[in-house]
Amino acid sequence: MSLVAEDVRVRYGGRRPLADVLLRRPSPGSFAVDGVRLSLAKGSVVALVGESGSGKSTLARCMARVQDLTGGRVSVDGVDVATLRGRDLKAFRRRVQMIFQDPYESLSPRQRVRDIVAEGLAVHGVPRAEREERVRAALTAVGLTPVESFLDRRPFELSGGQRQRVAIAGGLVLDPDYLIADEPVSMLDVSVRASVLKLLDDLRESRELGVLLITHDLATAVHVADHVAVMHGGRIVEQGPASQVTREPAHPYTRALLAATPALDRG
Numbered sequence: 001m002s003l004v005a006e007d008v009r010v011r012y013g014g015r016r017p018l019a020d021v022l023l024r025r026p027s028p029g030s031f032a033v034d035g036v037r038l039s040l041a042k043g044s045v046v047a048l049v050g051e052s053g054s055g056k057s058t059l060a061r062c063m064a065r066v067q068d069l070t071g072g073r074v075s076v077d078g079v080d081v082a083t084l085r086g087r088d089l090k091a092f093r094r095r096v097q098m099i100f101q102d103p104y105e106s107l108s109p110r111q112r113v114r115d116i117v118a119e120g121l122a123v124h125g126v127p128r129a130e131r132e133e134r135v136r137a138a139l140t141a142v143g144l145t146p147v148e149s150f151l152d153r154r155p156f157e158l159s160g161g162q163r164q165r166v167a168i169a170g171g172l173v174l175d176p177d178y179l180i181a182d183e184p185v186s187m188l189d190v191s192v193r194a195s196v197l198k199l200l201d202d203l204r205e206s207r208e209l210g211v212l213l214i215t216h217d218l219a220t221a222v223h224v225a226d227h228v229a230v231m232h233g234g235r236i237v238e239q240g241p242a243s244q245v246t247r248e249p250a251h252p253y254t255r256a257l258l259a260a261t262p263a264l265d266r267g
């Protein structure tokens, strides 16, 4: 079972963001994602690595079907996700969950942990009587135990790492097949990054979750990924097993990324 992007292209229309002009990012005529192929199998962690503006988030949104493609296709188990409607689309929305960089921004400040985590259950019509048990199971799975001491807290009463765990629990509660994590640790203290990455790795193993880990940091990528795809200017310039990409980088851009990651460069 896998979620696959094939020759995906995205071109944005309209006015260009000022930051793009100032940073001399690709012009409107060019593609933010330009012919990308990427496959995410269940039970694997694939890291999508590249600098800001390289197209990682755009590709991720396409794979979650929250963004339209200009060309190519995204399929799940061989079915083009653009063709999904009604019940099938709802099932896809359950199967593919996204979590974001800043758990503080993506979590509603006034809601309590129990309601934040239960939100997806309500949307997907899980009976009220089942919700509490599933919320507890999800919080246990992300290591927020004893569960009782977290259920009634609000986001501001949690540490950054705990907030990211709540966001992950909110995705997991629907028992997805794939988790797309867009820079999930970049806002966290270095000391808690490793534990959140380990959590993603544990979930991959215990739930056979397919994790797409988006990061600008190669060190984060190789920490947990089986497969690394390096994105630059809307294209994947290199991809392969994590050990191969870091030991024998074939593309100059990958070599530059490695050189900027001293610990890996030495190793």
Ligand SMILES: Nc1ncnc2c1ncn2[C@@H]1O[C@H](COP(=O)(O)OP(=O)(O)OP(=O)(O)O)[C@@H](O)[C@H]1O
Pocket: 012, 013, 015, 016, 017, 020, 025, 026, 032, 050, 051, 052, 053, 054, 055, 056, 057, 058, 059, 216
């Ligand atoms: N809604 C949009 N409208 C116009 N251009 C956009 C839009 N979203 C992204 N872009 C542009 O598309 C390109 C790729 O952006 P994208 O966010 O996918 O890259 P990224 O690698 O995820 O970067 P970051 O890590 O900064 O989010 C950039 O030039 C960006 O400014």
